[in-house]
Amino acid sequence: MADAQIAVDTRDKIPVAPLHKKIAFAAATAALQGLLITPAMLIRDAKAYISPPATAPDLVKTYPVRPRLPVRIFFPKSHSLTNPTPLPTLFTIHGGGFVLGSPPDNDGWNRAFASEHSALVIALNYAKAPLNPYPGQTADIEALLLAALADENLPIDSARVAVLGWSAGGNLALSVAQRATVRDRIGAVVPVYPVCDFSVPAAAKPASRRYKPSLGGFRARETDYLLAMAPLFDWAYCPAGGDARDPGLSVGYVEREALPKRVFVLGCELDMLAHEDWRLVCKLAGRRVEGDVVGGEEVAGKGELVLDDERFFWEVKGKDGSCYRWLLVPDAVHGFDQDLSSLTSDKEMLEDAAVKTEKTRKMIGEWLHDGVFSK
Numbered sequence: 340m341a342d343a344q345i346a347v348d349t350r351d352k353i354p355v356a357p358l359h360k361k362i363a364f365a366a367a368t369a370a371l372q373g374l375l376i377t378p379a380m381l382i383r384d385a386k387a388y389i390s391p392p393a394t395a396p397d398l399v400k401t402y403p404v405r406p407r408l409p410v411r412i413f414f415p416k417s418h419s420l421t422n423p424t425p426l427p428t429l430f431t432i433h434g435g436g437f438v439l440g441s442p443p444d445n446d447g448w449n450r451a452f453a454s455e456h457s458a459l460v461i462a463l464n465y466a467k468a469p470l471n472p473y474p475g476q477t478a479d480i481e482a483l484l485l486a487a488l489a490d491e492n493l494p495i496d497s498a499r500v501a502v503l504g505w506s507a508g509g510n511l512a513l514s515v516a517q518r519a520t521v522r523d524r525i526g527a528v529v530p531v532y533p534v535c536d537f538s539v540p541a542a543a544k545p546a547s548r549r550y551k552p553s554l555g556g557f558r559a560r561e562t563d564y565l566l567a568m569a570p571l572f573d574w575a576y577c578p579a580g581g582d583a584r585d586p587g588l589s590v591g592y593v594e595r596e597a598l599p600k601r602v603f604v605l606g607c608e609l610d611m612l613a614h615e616d617w618r619l620v621c622k623l624a625g626r627r628v629e630g631d632v633v634g635g636e637e638v639a640g641k642g643e644l645v646l647d648d649e650r651f652f653w654e655v656k657g658k659d660g661s662c663y664r665w666l667l668v669p670d671a672v673h674g675f676d677q678d679l680s681s682l683t684s685d686k687e688m689l690e691d692a693a694v695k696t697e698k699t700r701k702m703i704g705e706w707l708h709d710g711v712f713s714k
Contacts, residue, residue: 349538355579364574368438368469376439383443394446396462402486408464410483411442412493413453425496426459427712430484430525434506434674436572437468437476445505448676448700456704458712459495461487465511468575473588476576477514481521488524499712501527503703506612506674507572509533513590517597526711527601529703532673535591535615538583541569547614549634554670556685563611564682565673591619598623600661601710605699608634608651610673617665624655624663639669641687642694644702662710666702668695676700 356364387395396411418426431449433440442462453460465471465479484502488495502525504512509530515521516528545563552559577588586593602623606616613633621628635650644666645651654664668675672688676696680689 348543349536350540350583351538353537353573353577353579353581353583356574360574364571365469367571368575371439372467380441380443387443392446394450396446396449400487400490402483402490404482404486405464405479408466408479408483409442410464410487411446411449411462413449413460413462415457415459416454417457418459418494423494425499426457426494427499427707428459428461428495428501429707430487430500430502431460431462432465432480432502432504432508432511433462434504434508434677435467436568437472437507437510437576438572439467440507444677448696451697452700452704455701456708456712458704458707459493461493463487468572472576473578473581474514476511477518477587480511480515481518484515485520497524498526498714500525501529501707501711503529503531504533505531505677507534507576510535510590513593513598514587516599517587517590517593522597522599525599526714527599527603527707529603529605529707530590530616530619531605531676531699532607532610532612533590533604533616533619534612535589535619537573537577537589538592539615541566541573541611544569544611544615547632548611549608549613549632549636551609551636551638551670553638555687557683557688558609558670558672558685563609563673565611569611591615591622593619595623595661600657600659602662603664603666603703603706605703606633606665606667607671607673607675608667608669609671612673613667617667620663620665624653624665626653626655634667634669641691642698643669644695644698645669660710664706666699668699671695 397414398412399409401409433444442464449460463480463483465476502512510533512528513530584592604620606613639645651667656662675692
């Protein structure tokens, strides 16, 4: 099939916000980070110090390259801290729109993956925008990933390494994988509902996602919950006046040769980023993008994935060892595998998301073992 073409209006340059918007965005970011997120993180960290949860990492380390950005390290239950046996290793990168979030956000997922798939999991860190805009966060991830790979005290099997990221972290996973220092040292990239395309205005993106009023509750909303924050996040991270199609920033423009040969892209059907995720994986696999909206009108059912319909799942393997996989999680909003209880008390949605979180984590692990971790 022909390479996919981006079927939406795009812009060449990142727009320069007028002064009044810059002031408003700066004030909003300062309020979010200083008055809301920082106090919440301090309380969370204090509670974890007093009574460490079952999902706590086995180690928290800092490296001289980024001494203020600690990484969190998870061993499988079967592995002793004194056991030198090399382990397949998954580096993970948290989300948060490049402005919010921290590595502990994914402790539960990281702990479960390490145990379920007998892998070492290392949660990387990065300084936040707007004080650390593009490409600073990619540089942070690169420095910490390379420092961990060089750490002789960690049982990393250097031949069995992959990188996974959620949302903004999925973007950073694809961005760092393009760097010459990293590309040949990782076997696979797993971007989970990543932001891929800053050449498309945020306001235009919700038109390409699926809406399902019949689901009721939070998932029946007529607007995408990301849209309210997207302009703020884009302003904070993207260089004003910069190239909107820079593949390190808008990773949907990356060429296949610039990435490892194995890429597994996961999208959410009820997500304004789903179509750009789909365009990316179609481009990598050499498939044509058909249709302006992702997914389908039907409801999949509680906890169910759709694996017999190419709108939701497919895989393309090449004779050169390449493998490109697409999974669209049906009836799921952006961040379905994160703790969304602060956004909604929709019990049905949260229960559905919990089952799909376990299923997708299992699929990711099996896919990595099949092509990277089994070497």
